[in-house]
Amino acid sequence: MKKIVLPTDFSETAMNAIKYAVKLFENDLCRFYILHAYQQDVYESDVLITKENLHEVTKTANENSQIHLKKALKQIKELSPNPKHNYKIMSANNILVDEVDEIVEERDIDLVVMGTHGKTNNSKLTFGSHTLQVLKYIKCPVLVIPKGYKYTVPKEIVFSTDFSMPYQQRELGFLSEIASDYQAQIDVLYVSELKKLSLREEKNKHFIEESFKNNKTSFITVDGKNIIDTIRTFVENHPTDLLVMINRRHSFLENILFQDTINKMGLSIDIPFFVLQNINRK
Template sequence: MRKILIPTDFSENAMNAMRYGIDLFKYEISEFYFMHAYQDEIYADEASLTRETLEKVKDEVAKRSKKQLQITLKNINEYSPNPRHTYHIVSSNSLLMDEADRIVDEQNIDIIVMGTRGITNDRNLTFGSNTLQIIKYMQCPVLAIPENYEYTQPKHILFPTDYMIPYKRRELKLLCEIAAPFRAIIDMLYISRSKKLSMRQEDNRAFLKETLCKNTVNFKVANGRNIVDTVYKYIKENSIDMLAMVNSRHSFLENILFQSTIDEFTLHLDIPFLALQNMRRD
């Protein structure tokens, strides 16, 4: 059974991510957890908040959260009354990262699906702050859905890699199982000025080939100095409809996510982005 966590701030971006996740896993027996963490909302107007009014504000925000989640659940059931799917709602007086981490751990969540941006929707950023934090630090894969993206079956998936890290079988299995129902092609893109691989790279490449054996996998090489520009160009020239990258120490994705000028991240994605995590799950 697939377990999916979908955080929501009740924005249209969040609702769009929910619809995408439900459509993506429509063939699988799945449990969805729609979660709203509202602690930040309690303290949003600190100028007018006092000790005397704090409990009242907490109650009001909690009631509003639960009501909006019930409305969300009703809308989702109308959108997809899929007998393979079970829906749960979670309202929590906590921070998004803390509550997401708790649910991932307790429910052994397979993947988090969320919008690239939330209710603030700063169009100058590829990822909103909440999404960026989840991608950076969460221990399970994260699938980020761009604003207004209409669901399209992922038929052509791009996976940039330098073959330097031994990928986790669980993460690759997830990618394989996402791709398999749609007979998707996976392009493994090695970005380097040299085509020659070290022994370590050859071993990791062989492991990838074995683990993704259910799918058509193409091993491609691109000569480029700038990873982001090379990936972006490949997406546009090859009609890619999902980008997958691995978040790990010294990986392509880490170099992008942890650069000090993240606001200048030029890869303005207009396709779903799957961030796999190369770390041990507790």
């Protein structure tokens, strides 16, 4: 059974991401954890917080969270009454990234699915602040769905990566399953100015080949100095339903996610973005 966390702030973008997840895994046995972390709501409420009223304001926030979670769950079940899916609503007086991190560790979660933005929905930003934190710090795969993206069967998957470090079988296996379920093509995109791989890179490439041996796969090498521009150009010129990258220590993606200038660098996401985390897990 797949275990998937669905963070929500009850925005349209969050619900759209939930709908995508429910549709994507409609043929799988899944347990979905619909999570609302409301600590920020407490301190951003219209009520002036004091020591005397903090408990009451927090209690009200919890009650509102539970009400909206139940409404969201009802909506999801009406849209997709799938007997293979079961749901658990979770309300937490915590910061979202910390709560997701705890749930991932405690429940051995397979995937987090969320929208690119929350209620604030600043269209000038590639990711909202909560989404960016989850992408940076959560130790499991994260699937991010852009605002208004209408579900499309993922037939064309672009997996942009280098071969410099070993990969994790669990995460590549998860991607392989998705591709198999939809008979999708996986294009492994390698951006480099070098024409020849080192022995270590060849070994890591072989590991990917073995991980995707049951999938339709092609390996594509593109010459380019600016990785973002090269990936964007490739995606714009090739049908792409899902863009996949790996986040790990000192990786290209980590460097982007940790820079304040991420949005000035032109990483625009208008298709589902699947980030794998290159870490050892159970």
